[in-house]
Amino acid sequence: MSEYLLEMKGISKSFPGVQALDDVSLKLRAGTVHALMGENGAGKSTLMKCLFGVYKMDAGEVLYEGQPIHIANPFEALQKGIAMVHQELQPIPERSIAENIYCGRYPTKLGGIIVDHARMYQDTEALLRGLGLDFDPRAKLGALSVSQMQLVEIAKAVSANAKIVIMDEPTSSLTQNEVDVLFRIINNLRNQGCAIIYISHKMDEILRISNEVTIMRDGKYIGTWPAGELTNDLIITRMVGREITNLYPKKENVPGEVVLRVEHYTSIHSKSFRDVNFELRKGEILGVSGLVGAQRTELMEGIFGLRAITAGSVEYLGRPIRIIRPKDAINQGIALLTEDRRATGIFGVLSVSDNVSVASLSQYLKYHIMLDDKRISKLVRDNIDKLSIKTPSEKTPIKSLSGGNQQKVIISRWLANDPDVLIMDEPTRGIDVGAKYEIYCIIADLAKQGKSIIMISSEMPELIGMADRIMVMCDGRATGFVEGEDMNQEKIMELATRFES
Amino acid sequence: MQIDNNKLSGRRTGEFLLNNAVIIMMLVAAAAVSIMRPNFISQYNIKNLISNTSARFIIALGVSGCLITKGTDLSAGRLVGLAACLSATFMQRLDYTSKVYPDMGEPPIIWVFLGVVAVCMVFGLLNGLVVSKLNVPPFIATLGMQTIVYGICLVYTGAQPIGGLRKDYTNISSGSLFGFQFLPYLGIIALLLGLIMWFVYNKTPHGKHMYAIGGNENSAEVAGINTTATKIIIYTTAACLYGIAGFLYGAKSGGASVNLGMGYELEAIAGCTIGGVSTNGGVGRISGMLVGVLVFELLKIAMQFMGVPSDYTYIVQGLVIIMAVSLDIRKYVAKK
Numbered sequence: 001m002s003e004y005l006l007e008m009k010g011i012s013k014s015f016p017g018v019q020a021l022d023d024v025s026l027k028l029r030a031g032t033v034h035a036l037m038g039e040n041g042a043g044k045s046t047l048m049k050c051l052f053g054v055y056k057m058d059a060g061e062v063l064y065e066g067q068p069i070h071i072a073n074p075f076e077a078l079q080k081g082i083a084m085v086h087q088e089l090q091p092i093p094e095r096s097i098a099e100n101i102y103c104g105r106y107p108t109k110l111g112g113i114i115v116d117h118a119r120m121y122q123d124t125e126a127l128l129r130g131l132g133l134d135f136d137p138r139a140k141l142g143a144l145s146v147s148q149m150q151l152v153e154i155a156k157a158v159s160a161n162a163k164i165v166i167m168d169e170p171t172s173s174l175t176q177n178e179v180d181v182l183f184r185i186i187n188n189l190r191n192q193g194c195a196i197i198y199i200s201h202k203m204d205e206i207l208r209i210s211n212e213v214t215i216m217r218d219g220k221y222i223g224t225w226p227a228g229e230l231t232n233d234l235i236i237t238r239m240v241g242r243e244i245t246n247l248y249p250k251k252e253n254v255p256g257e258v259v260l261r262v263e264h265y266t267s268i269h270s271k272s273f274r275d276v277n278f279e280l281r282k283g284e285i286l287g288v289s290g291l292v293g294a295q296r297t298e299l300m301e302g303i304f305g306l307r308a309i310t311a312g313s314v315e316y317l318g319r320p321i322r323i324i325r326p327k328d329a330i331n332q333g334i335a336l337l338t339e340d341r342r343a344t345g346i347f348g349v350l351s352v353s354d355n356v357s358v359a360s361l362s363q364y365l366k367y368h369i370m371l372d373d374k375r376i377s378k379l380v381r382d383n384i385d386k387l388s389i390k391t392p393s394e395k396t397p398i399k400s401l402s403g404g405n406q407q408k409v410i411i412s413r414w415l416a417n418d419p420d421v422l423i424m425d426e427p428t429r430g431i432d433v434g435a436k437y438e439i440y441c442i443i444a445d446l447a448k449q450g451k452s453i454i455m456i457s458s459e460m461p462e463l464i465g466m467a468d469r470i471m472v473m474c475d476g477r478a479t480g481f482v483e484g485e486d487m488n489q490e491k492i493m494e495l496a497t498r499f500e501s
Numbered sequence: 502m503q504i505d506n507n508k509l510s511g512r513r514t515g516e517f518l519l520n521n522a523v524i525i526m527m528l529v530a531a532a533a534v535s536i537m538r539p540n541f542i543s544q545y546n547i548k549n550l551i552s553n554t555s556a557r558f559i560i561a562l563g564v565s566g567c568l569i570t571k572g573t574d575l576s577a578g579r580l581v582g583l584a585a586c587l588s589a590t591f592m593q594r595l596d597y598t599s600k601v602y603p604d605m606g607e608p609p610i611i612w613v614f615l616g617v618v619a620v621c622m623v624f625g626l627l628n629g630l631v632v633s634k635l636n637v638p639p640f641i642a643t644l645g646m647q648t649i650v651y652g653i654c655l656v657y658t659g660a661q662p663i664g665g666l667r668k669d670y671t672n673i674s675s676g677s678l679f680g681f682q683f684l685p686y687l688g689i690i691a692l693l694l695g696l697i698m699w700f701v702y703n704k705t706p707h708g709k710h711m712y713a714i715g716g717n718e719n720s721a722e723v724a725g726i727n728t729t730a731t732k733i734i735i736y737t738t739a740a741c742l743y744g745i746a747g748f749l750y751g752a753k754s755g756g757a758s759v760n761l762g763m764g765y766e767l768e769a770i771a772g773c774t775i776g777g778v779s780t781n782g783g784v785g786r787i788s789g790m791l792v793g794v795l796v797f798e799l800l801k802i803a804m805q806f807m808g809v810p811s812d813y814t815y816i817v818q819g820l821v822i823i824m825a826v827s828l829d830i831r832k833y834v835a836k837k
Contacts, residue, residue: 306723330725344723347716349783358713359724361706370704413724 004063005030005195006051006164011060013043013050015400020046021057024221026197026214028164033186033196035206035227038216039239039402039432044199047216048166052084053077075104083162085153085170093142098124100141101156127159131185147174147292154185165189166197169430171205175292183209201432203232217241240434248465249440253447255468256282258318260334260421260452265302265312273299273476276312280421280452285443287467288456290496294473296456297339300423304329304336330359335414339425339456341403345410348399352391353380355398355409360416383412387442404435411442422446423454428462440466460489474498523775523825527796534803541806548685552674554791554798555691556746556753561769561776561790562698563742566735568773569715571782572632572639574736575766576646577743580621582762583654584747587617588670589663589757597665601658610670618744624650625740629733647766654759662758666751674753687749694742699787701738711735715782771822772797779829797821 006028013021021043028034036044050057053071061068064080071077077084092100098120099106107123109116124137133151141149150170157165167186171179186196186209200206206213206227213230215222215238222238260280267273273295280286288296301307303314305323314321316332323329329336338344347355357364357376364379366372380394387408391401398406407427414422427443428436443466447453457463463470469483472495480495482488518525535541560577567574590601591613624646631642678684702708710731713721721728751757776793778785800821804814 304723325727326723327725327727336723338723344717344719347713347720347783349779349781350712350716354709354712358709358721358726361709365706370700371706371709373704 004028005065007063008047008051009061009063011047011050011062012058013046013055014058020219021050022219024060024216024219026221027224028195028197029212030163030195031190031193032211033190033198033209035210035213036197036199036216037201037206037213037235037239038222039404039434042216042239042432043219044216045168046219048084048168048197048199051077052082052166078105078160078162081161081163082166083157083160083164084166084168085150085157086168091141091149091153093140095141096138097128097135097141097144097152098137100152101127101137101159103156123159127155131155131158132181145293147178150174151178151181154182158185158189162194164195164197166199168199169201170198171200171202179205201430203235206235207232215239236433239432247437247461249437249444251285251444251447251466251468253283253285253444253468255284256450258282259316261315262303263313263315265299265314266310267295267298267302267476268308268310271476272307273302273473276473276478278471278478278481280454282420282452283447283450284469285447285453285455285467287463287470288454288473289458289460289463289470289492290473292458293475294496295476296473297425299473300336300425300454300456301338304334304423306336330417330419333418333420335417335419335422337407337410337414337422337424337427339429341406341410341430346398346406349397351395352384352389352398352401352409353377353394356380356383356412356416359413363416379416380412383409383415387412388438402432402435404431404438407431407435407439408442411439415446419451421452421454423456425456426458427455428457428459436462460492463492464488472496475500519828519831522828523821524792524796527800527821531799531803534807538806541803546802546806547683550795550798550802551683551688552685552753553802554795555685555687556750557765557768557772557798558691558791558794559694559742559746559749560765561772561794562694562787563739563746564766564769565698565773565778565785565787565790566711566739567639567643568770568778568780569711569782569785570732570735571715571718572732572735573643573770574628574739575640575643576624576628576650577643577739577766577769578762578764579647579650579654579766580624580740580743580762581747581750581765582757582759583624583650583657584617584621584744585751585754585757585761586654586658586663586759587620588613588748588751589666590658591616592667592670592751593663593665594667600665601663607667610673614745614748617748618741621740621744621747622737623740625737625743626733628740629736632736633729633732651759658757658759660759662756664756666755671752671755674749687753690745690749694745695787695791698742702787707731707734712783715784717783767822768797768818769794771818771825774822774829775825777829780826781830 004027008026011021011024024043024047026047038044046055049055051062053073053076062071069080071080092103101124102120107116107119108114121137128135128137133155135148141152144152154170170182174182189196198210207230210227212224213227214224215235217239258279259282263277265273265276276299290296298307302309305325305328314323321332347358353376357379361371364372364376377394383389384391384394389408390405398409428439431439443453443455455463455467464487469481470487470492471478472480472482472492474496479498482491560581564574564577591608593600595607628643628646631637632639674687676686678686678689710721710726713724713726714728714731718728747762750761754761772794773785773790774780774793775797776789776791778790801814804817
């Protein structure tokens, strides 16, 4: 028996134009949690997809309990005892929780002809109870919240009786309580001798749960250290390859007169946002905080015309405006950077150039009907320079850029419209540390230029570091505003949990 | 790690061959036919190829917008048929004995043309409204429209073929510029329409919006694109092109019946797909469509020339369509 349960050696993988992995190693001991860290685009997910058989590696070998193995597809991986919780959920919302968990390996009877539903529901029930999850196995998966679905996804991986469980950003949409549940599950697995590969950007989680940490940068292996020897700063330095002295840029913006006044804003859905009032000043960064489910995104989408309201008004520079669809908001000079970049932000198959210009094409016409390619190209190049977007060319499809660079492209798209109000919903979600700082700089700079910014974020330090004022929401209502001295985690948490009794 | 450049370029060549396999295979087949039977490359065959391709290309231009936005338009063929029948009824010779409108004189061609195209555009507008306002999946919406249009055409013509067309009308399809066989009017019209559509797709906001909707409709909505209006314009433009194609088909066949245009939508979709319009949306070029349609017609003419019974050619055409789509899908799946 070898010292390691799994060894990956000299793994390389290239995509057209990108060397995603270059001679990467990973050594995994049984009964440990092994954190895999690196900026976005460092190759963590690619490495895991190579292990799980989703991608075929170009070079390198994998030893499992000392024996070389070859995994051609996810099915083989599962059979060999490797399970993966994917970064993006792959739920079948219209089917039951049990069917989702046993999808592809339903228990059968009568020699495999009929699915044994009774056993499937029983097993699921037992599995969920064992993990401390209180879901009905027969309920449709679609009835759960995103974070609950993620827990089901984790239960699915556990149910495979895997020896190795890969978790790719499992906590990205979990609430604090759910994270505690997850960590309990991870501890149980570890005690049973499983090895867990844990990918996350959240330092405190990593230091809390993991035994060893492997750090990658730009597709290369940087090193492996026992978690006890690491600190936040050390990890960041090794991930980024340089020291980060300031987490947030210096703010030089001066809030001026009121630009946007939202009053009694109420959704058509009784459980969504209701009776929300707030003001936004010129050159102000207004943070919006709240727990998952506080309806922050819904409120902003309501203001932007993506969701219908029953009551409420918006005043823009002192005069009432009517917003029914996004186009109306855009015409008024309001822009929305949506939360889910992939689903409602990027056009994956289209070029960087098209992605930047798509919302402002009408400003780039000659002879009234024809697009002025020269001016568009200048706009795109200016933005690539100004926001230092890393892309091989303006014609590169946006899907081949890293998350941070995609985000900068989307920000460019809105800046091209020269908006006065920029609503940014989780602008740094899934973006690595270095790129986060760049995004902060862009936000601070925009505020300094007199743009008004609404910034939703689930990361409190980020909000406290960036915002002039923070609106806290709980369960669809704005429960309070904090600024100056009051802007601390305790006060915000208190407001964020002020549920109606 | 050093990447073996030879291996890489070898792989690239392989990729290129696979991505264009259908086109390459058909060109090879056509070359083989012309080597075995040198008289395949005759003036007659080439003119035939150009005029067949031209008519189909116009229909393909229409369908392409629907395909790029992840939709489809199954009413294309029947609208072509309706346009042809409408045109024919207004374009009969004065001395023709069984005229549909015996008391009508000889209306100017341009008015008939505009009228026919306008009628088609009404149906396209309806398609667009049903797809974008009622959110009926395009496949179903246009399937319904296909049947409706066929019914209307049956009622209108009484299921009788319409003949005895005016010479100045049929000349549009049979004549050629300066009497030069390789410059038939039909080809010039198709090329012109192709250029216009190329301009629309590549040089106007509408075109960019169309690719954006195909790439990610949700993002398009958030970016402030009026997806409803864009789709309505796409389906209406498509019907406009079917109208033009139908008008020309009537002239080309020297008569029209309700069966004209049957299945043309499928050939147009096939041509687009062979030419690289992705069934996943957001991708497709006019030049590709032209090549796709051309190659498809070349295959048909070659088979016809080799004496393959027309019943068998359908089987081959079907296989080609499936192969083309499977190779297209492969481009997106294999990129993992």
